[in-house]
Amino acid sequence: MPGLYPGRLTWEIVPREGYFSLRTQDEPFFQLKNVRLKIYFQWNGKSHLWAPQNFRSVPTLNDPPDLPGVDSEIIETLVASFPPAGLQAILVLAQANHGYWALWHLSLHNQGREPIWIDQIRLLDLGNDNPKRQFILGSSPQDLRFYLNGWQSWSYTAALSATSTMPRSRLGPFQNPMVVNPGTPLFRQSGHFSSDFFTVLFSPKDNLGLVAGFLSQQHHFGSLAFSITPQPHLQVWANGDHTRLDPGKSMETDWFMLYPFTTDHELPLSPYLEAVASFHQIEQFPSSPRGWCSWYYYYTKLSAEDIFQNLRQIQAWQTQLPLELVQIDDGFETQVGDWTTFKASFPQGVAPLAQEIKGAGLRPGLWLAPFIVHPRSQLARQHPEWLLRRSSGRPVNAGFVWNTFATALDLTVPEALDYAAQIIDTAVHKWGFPYLKLDFLYAAALPGRYRNPTLTRAQVLRRGMETLRQAAGDETFLLGCGAPLGSVLGLVNATRIGADISGSWQPEYLGHRWFFRGEPHMPAAVNAIRNTLTRAPLHRRWWINDPDCLILGPTKLSLAEVQTLASVIALSGGSFLISDNLTTLPPERLKIAQALLPLIEASPEVIDLLENEYPAHLRLDLKGALGEWHLLAFINWDDQPITPEFTHQRYHLDPQQTYLVHDFWNDRHYEWKDNSSLTLPLLPPHGIALLAAYPFRSEQPAWVGSTLHISQGLEVKTWEVETSFLTCRIDIHHEAEGNAYFYLPLSPWQVRLDETPLQGRKILPHIYGFPVRLSTSGVTLTMAW
Structure with missing residues (x-):
C-alpha cells in the first residue's frame, strides 16, 4: 500500500x-x-x-x-x-x-x-x-472537498465542496438534540465545516x-x-x-x-x-440479517395478531422468499420506558410471540429503546431521580418523538443503569429474543447534570453499552440505532448508518412536505439512501451496515424510487428487512424482494464518495463460477428525467475492453465498445440504472445476465463448456421465475432445462434469452449449437 x-x-x-x-x-x-x-x-x-x-x-x-x-x-x-x-x-x-x-x-x-x-x-x-x-x-484550498461524518446513525454524512454551506436543520430543539453532538459546532458560513469522529479532506486537482x-x-x-x-x-x-x-x-x-x-x-x-x-479487536462478522420488520406498515398501531398474520405469510413463502428474522418493532409496550407492561393489543406480552416465531424455525427480534424515556411513562413518574436533568433541574430534551419531547435516563445513577440492563436481560433470557434492535442510544449522551460528574458523555454511553452487551450475552445479535458511531464499536453486530427510510422521497410530517423539504436528518428515502452510500465503507470493517428497511407496498414512493432503494440496499451488502404487510403485498413487488436473495453481502466502491454530496456512481466487482464481472450503477438524484451516460474512465474500467451489458431493471442488452460511452434511455427522477458488465473475451459462449438475481451472475453455480456444448447450474435457493441470457457464437439447436426442452428468443446478434423457472434446489440448463 x-x-x-x-x-x-x-x-x-x-x-x-x-x-x-x-x-x-x-x-x-x-x-x-x-x-x-x-x-x-x-x-x-x-x-x-x-x-x-x-x-x-x-x-x-x-x-x-x-x-x-x-x-x-x-x-x-x-x-x-x-x-x-x-x-x-x-x-x-x-x-x-x-x-x-x-x-x-x-x-x-x-x-x-x-x-x-x-x-x-x-x-x-x-x-x-x-x-x-x-x-x-x-x-489551492478552494479545490478541497470536506467529508462530513455526522454524530450518530441518522446524522447527515456527505462530502461537500470548499465553498458549500453545511446543511442544517430548521427544526432546532425538535431535531438537533437527536442528531447533533452539542460539542460539535454547526456553521452557517460557506466554507466552514465540522465533522464527528473522523473526516477526509481531498483535493481532486492535486x-x-x-x-x-x-x-x-x-x-x-x-x-x-x-x-x-x-x-x-x-x-x-x-x-x-x-x-x-x-x-x-x-x-x-x-x-x-x-x-x-x-x-x-x-x-x-x-x-x-x-x-x-x-x-477495538473487531475481527469477525455474522451473516447479514434478512427478515421482516413491523414498523413501516403498522408503526405503533401494532397488535399480536398482526405479527401472527405476517409470520404465517413468511412461513407460506419460505420456498419463494426465505426470510429468517421476524422483528417486532415499537408498539407493543404501554409507553416508551415501561418495557414490561403491554398494550391491550398484546394481551400476553411478547414472550409467546418469540416462542411462536422460534417454533416456525425463524429468529425472533425485538425493538427496545433502553435509554430514552417518554415523559408520561410510569418510569418517569415513579423514578424521577433516574432522569437526566439540566442545570435548571428540568429533564433534558431528547428530541421530539412520539409527538412529545422525550427525555433520558441518567446512566450514572446505578439504579437507572441496572434497570436498562435488567430489561435487556429479560428480553433475551426470559422472553426469548436472540436479536435486539436498540434504538435512540444517543439519549444516554445528552448534555446534562449527571449524578457522577467525573465521567464524560462518551464514557457514560460507552459504559452503558458495555453493560447492555454483558446483559445480553455474546451470542445475542445487537443492532445499534440512533447510535453515536464510536460508542458502539466492538459492542454491536450491526449499526444503522442513515436516517429512517419513510414512505416518501423527501421528508414530510403529517402529510406536510414544503417546510420539511431538504431537512438533512429526517426520515426520508433521499436521506437514507445518501447515508447508505456515504457510509458504505464501514460495512464489514466496523459492523454490518444497516441501511434500514425495504418498503415495497403502495406508498408515496414511485416504482423507480423503490427500485433505487432495493438496489442500494442490495449493493450495500448489509441488513435486508422488508417492512410491509406481507398479506397484501402485490406479486410484482414480491418479485423485487425475491431478486435480492440470497444477499450479496459485499459492499460497493462508491466512486464519487469524495466528489459529490449525493454519490451517483457505484461499482461492485463480483466473482463466481462465471469468472469476474462488474455491477455498475448510476443514480438520478434529480427531480427530472435524465439520460445516463457510462464511460470506462468514470467507472475505472479498462479502456481497451469491450463489455456485454445487461440493464437489470429495464431488461435491456448493450454491447459496450472499447473506450466508447454507453448512453441509456431516459432514467426517471430518482431512478437507478443497474448494469452488469461482462468482459467480452473471445468468440466463446458467455453468460450475459438475468432477471433472476440482482447480482446477475452469482446465481450461476457451475459453468462448463465443451466444444459446442454448454452446461450450467442455476440456483438461488428459492423458487423464482425470470429470464437468463447467453452470448452464443451460433444459434442453439437444442436447449434443455433439466430434462424439459426450452424455447428461447434472439435478443441481439448472438444474444439469446430463455425463460427459467427455479425450484428450491435449482436447475441445470444445457444447450448445444
Missing part, C-alpha cells in the same frame, strides 16, 4: 516552545506547521486557557497508552505542568505503518488540591491568520488528501472543524463536557490519527477504518 501515501512523514519537535510539526518531503505537499495543544478548563471559579510550553522529554511512562496499528513506535513522550492548578499534561507522539501515519495522545493529571473542570482538549489548531502555524494540503480521526470514542466525543477563510484552518478537539477531574485523578484522550494520501478511490479511508477495527 505504499503507493497510497505521498511519502513518510517527517517530525520536528520543539519541546520548549510546545510545538511539533509534520510534513512530507516531496510533492504533492502536506504540512502541519507548529502544532500546539490547548486545554480549556475551569479552576478556582475561573475559566482558563492553557497552551502548554516548556515540555520536558521523559524516557518512559509507568503505564503507557496502548499503541494502535502496525509497526507502531513512540516518537517522543513530553510532560508539561500548569503549577497554579497542579495540572500536568503528558503528550505521547507516535507513528505507525512504517512512518506513513502520525498519532498523538494526551493525558491530564490533577496533582493539585482542588477539582478541575475540563471543557475542551484542543489537539490541533492550525491556520487561519497565524502565519507561524500553518495547515497546507495541496495547491490528487492529494488527508484522513484524520480518532481511533475510538471510549473517552471523549472527538470533533473536527475546517474552514478555508481567511486561510485554511483545521481544528481537532476532544469534548471535555465540563467533566470534573478530582485531585489525584487522571483523564486521557483517545488516540488521534492522521495520514495524507494520493489517490481518489475508496482505498484512502480503508487504512483508518481498519486501524479503528483493530484497536
Whole structure:
C-alpha cells in the first residue's frame, strides 16, 4: 500500500516552545506547521486557557497508552505542568505503518488540591491568520472537498465542496438534540465545516488528501472543524463536557490519527477504518440479517395478531422468499420506558410471540429503546431521580418523538443503569429474543447534570453499552440505532448508518412536505439512501451496515424510487428487512424482494464518495463460477428525467475492453465498445440504472445476465463448456421465475432445462434469452449449437 501515501512523514519537535510539526518531503505537499495543544478548563471559579510550553522529554511512562496499528513506535513522550492548578499534561507522539501515519495522545493529571473542570482538549489548531502555524494540503484550498461524518446513525454524512454551506436543520430543539453532538459546532458560513469522529479532506486537482480521526470514542466525543477563510484552518478537539477531574485523578484522550494520501478511490479511508477495527479487536462478522420488520406498515398501531398474520405469510413463502428474522418493532409496550407492561393489543406480552416465531424455525427480534424515556411513562413518574436533568433541574430534551419531547435516563445513577440492563436481560433470557434492535442510544449522551460528574458523555454511553452487551450475552445479535458511531464499536453486530427510510422521497410530517423539504436528518428515502452510500465503507470493517428497511407496498414512493432503494440496499451488502404487510403485498413487488436473495453481502466502491454530496456512481466487482464481472450503477438524484451516460474512465474500467451489458431493471442488452460511452434511455427522477458488465473475451459462449438475481451472475453455480456444448447450474435457493441470457457464437439447436426442452428468443446478434423457472434446489440448463 505504499503507493497510497505521498511519502513518510517527517517530525520536528520543539519541546520548549510546545510545538511539533509534520510534513512530507516531496510533492504533492502536506504540512502541519507548529502544532500546539490547548486545554480549556475551569479552576478556582475561573475559566482558563492553557497552551502548554516548556515540555520536558521523559524516557518512559509507568503505564503507557496502548499503541494502535502496525509497526507502531513512540516518537517522543513530553510532560508539561500548569503549577497554579497542579495540572500536568503528558503528550505521547507516535507513528505507525512504517512512518506513513502520525498519532498523538494526551493525558491530564490533577496533582493539585482542588477539582478541575475540563471543557475542551484542543489537539490541533492550525491556520487561519497565524502565519507561524500553518495547515497546507495541496495547491489551492478552494479545490478541497470536506467529508462530513455526522454524530450518530441518522446524522447527515456527505462530502461537500470548499465553498458549500453545511446543511442544517430548521427544526432546532425538535431535531438537533437527536442528531447533533452539542460539542460539535454547526456553521452557517460557506466554507466552514465540522465533522464527528473522523473526516477526509481531498483535493481532486492535486490528487492529494488527508484522513484524520480518532481511533475510538471510549473517552471523549472527538470533533473536527475546517474552514478555508481567511486561510485554511483545521481544528481537532476532544469534548471535555465540563467533566470534573478530582485531585489525584487522571483523564486521557483517545488516540488521534492522521495520514495524507494520493489517490481518489475508496482505498484512502480503508487504512483508518481498519486501524479503528483493530484497536477495538473487531475481527469477525455474522451473516447479514434478512427478515421482516413491523414498523413501516403498522408503526405503533401494532397488535399480536398482526405479527401472527405476517409470520404465517413468511412461513407460506419460505420456498419463494426465505426470510429468517421476524422483528417486532415499537408498539407493543404501554409507553416508551415501561418495557414490561403491554398494550391491550398484546394481551400476553411478547414472550409467546418469540416462542411462536422460534417454533416456525425463524429468529425472533425485538425493538427496545433502553435509554430514552417518554415523559408520561410510569418510569418517569415513579423514578424521577433516574432522569437526566439540566442545570435548571428540568429533564433534558431528547428530541421530539412520539409527538412529545422525550427525555433520558441518567446512566450514572446505578439504579437507572441496572434497570436498562435488567430489561435487556429479560428480553433475551426470559422472553426469548436472540436479536435486539436498540434504538435512540444517543439519549444516554445528552448534555446534562449527571449524578457522577467525573465521567464524560462518551464514557457514560460507552459504559452503558458495555453493560447492555454483558446483559445480553455474546451470542445475542445487537443492532445499534440512533447510535453515536464510536460508542458502539466492538459492542454491536450491526449499526444503522442513515436516517429512517419513510414512505416518501423527501421528508414530510403529517402529510406536510414544503417546510420539511431538504431537512438533512429526517426520515426520508433521499436521506437514507445518501447515508447508505456515504457510509458504505464501514460495512464489514466496523459492523454490518444497516441501511434500514425495504418498503415495497403502495406508498408515496414511485416504482423507480423503490427500485433505487432495493438496489442500494442490495449493493450495500448489509441488513435486508422488508417492512410491509406481507398479506397484501402485490406479486410484482414480491418479485423485487425475491431478486435480492440470497444477499450479496459485499459492499460497493462508491466512486464519487469524495466528489459529490449525493454519490451517483457505484461499482461492485463480483466473482463466481462465471469468472469476474462488474455491477455498475448510476443514480438520478434529480427531480427530472435524465439520460445516463457510462464511460470506462468514470467507472475505472479498462479502456481497451469491450463489455456485454445487461440493464437489470429495464431488461435491456448493450454491447459496450472499447473506450466508447454507453448512453441509456431516459432514467426517471430518482431512478437507478443497474448494469452488469461482462468482459467480452473471445468468440466463446458467455453468460450475459438475468432477471433472476440482482447480482446477475452469482446465481450461476457451475459453468462448463465443451466444444459446442454448454452446461450450467442455476440456483438461488428459492423458487423464482425470470429470464437468463447467453452470448452464443451460433444459434442453439437444442436447449434443455433439466430434462424439459426450452424455447428461447434472439435478443441481439448472438444474444439469446430463455425463460427459467427455479425450484428450491435449482436447475441445470444445457444447450448445444
